[in-house]
Amino acid sequence: MRRRADLFLALAPLGLLAVAAAGVMLGPERLSPGELFGEAGRNILENRVPRVLLAAAVGASLSVAGVLFQAILRNPLADPYVLGASSGAGLGAALAILALLGTWAVAGAAFAGAMAATFVVYRLALVGGRIPRMTLLLSGVVVGYLLGGALFFTVNLNRGRLNDVMWWLMGSLQATEPGLVTAVWVCMVLGTAGAWLFSRDLDLLSLGEEQAEHLGLSPERAKTVFFGLGSLLTGAAVAASGLIGFVGLVVPHLVRLIIGPGHRRLVPCSALAGAIFLVIVEFVSRTALPGEEIPVGVVTAFAGGPFFLWLLRRQRKVFWG
């Protein structure tokens, strides 16, 4: 496993560069490299590069957030949205969209919504200084439902804007604001580096809290830190690109199947795999239908789902432990 992990870690960056290069070079408009980097392709290049960069950062953020939440909750179904971040961000974004605010304000509101929702979930789950896993999961789900209801109520009052909100809920990697791309990259690097630095604690945490405590870890403090990191990663990704499902759930599992569960390698490998996956998805959403663009969420589900199911059947033994 370790050798496989090292091989993965060595090859994945090359893979990422390759798909990113393909994403920049290819698109619905066919241009030769000479044209693309010349005067004729300047506008196109200027449009493609931020999209590819955004896809990579969002893919990495969501995957690492998935790793964190799966470790905290020790639940294979945990994803970046399980603790209410998605509906919190959705409500924030919808309110900003309905108030006709600009791109930055919508992103800021989504980020604030995600952070606020996860904070509320965290506070609700706190019982006598501890955070029981079940309470955390349940309060996450219930807060998610409540905010989801508020989101659809808000949209229902202003159905003329349904289109905007729907598109946001399906996820989009059309980079409309270059500054946002930078912001997501900064959050992604900080969050991933944090998760990697504390990867030993993540290992201990996924053993179970009692064992972790015996081995000298304070599980409550570790959970709080990882919770914060996961929310930061999710909030930033959601703010820039809406709700892109599937990545945060599936990529960590996929990588775990290949390289094993050790977090020191799982964190960077998941980040890379998530980035590769979403760069490919962005490319497909831009090119699959001639002349049109498809919502990113549709592509992640269609492309990732069958592949994951195939892997699941093939490696049933490994997967079910």
Added chain:
Amino acid sequence: MNADRVSTAKPARLSRLAAVPAILVALAGLTAAVLAPTYFTRVRSMGGIVSLSPSTTETLFALGLGHRLVGVSTYCNYPPEAKALPKMGDYGTPAVESILAARPELVVVSGRGMNRMLKGLERAGIRVYCAPDDSIENIASGFEELGRLAGDAGAGRRLASEFRDRFAKESARTAARAESARPLVFLETWSAPLSTVGGDTFVDELIRAAGGRNVAADLGKGYFAPAVESVIRRDPQAIVITRMGDEGAAAAHALAGRPGWAGVRAVREGRIWADIDPDWLLRPGPRLVRGLEALRARLDEVRAANEGTAR
């Protein structure tokens, strides 16, 4: 001990009796459910009209039949008289109870065909008419049909022929124009996702009649999200934003700032227009004529500027 015996013997009989009201209620409900459909289809009309689309409301007023309206959609804002009429939902979510209470003889709505709610109104004995919106010619036919259904066929014919003539006249004026002499227009109907109109829409016809060319005519159908880089590459000369006021200005500013758009000709030359009333361009009603005139005037300016630089 004693209490125990009571609780095992008596309740059996009591619970059987307790079921009787429930059974009666179920039978009453069943009867009501069987009889209701036949009862409710016999609602007698009071003769008014409910319009559930802004365009059909405008058409009825243009036909001189605005006084027959007893209800309009929440989006109907023109002419000003329409705003004072009772609001009865919209195409997707008609306020069924208000409509049934008003007992109109006709419900009209634009395009898209029947939906479940409208079928429900039909079952209640109300006539429902969907005015077509797929081409300029069919919009004109819709005026005729609406006039006929609403009781003034002559007005319908007059409005339709006036509308057809205006479009025919403008189209004839620009028909001889070479494709390359037609300014390329990108019409942004929505910014997230970036959306526009395809070649099979009446809006595309309007752009052509005004002397321009829709940059997305062959990229897709209906209202859709075009491949952004294809729009950029085709380098439109003018961009029409179909929102007005602060919102239109914000959308224009945002579009110009998106990566890759700074070099597009319309942005470079400052031709992002957010001041043509979107209802003149996107509502399949009689005011399309105004949209045609406004856009034609703008495109003529572009052509004049082009010829100036060519010389």
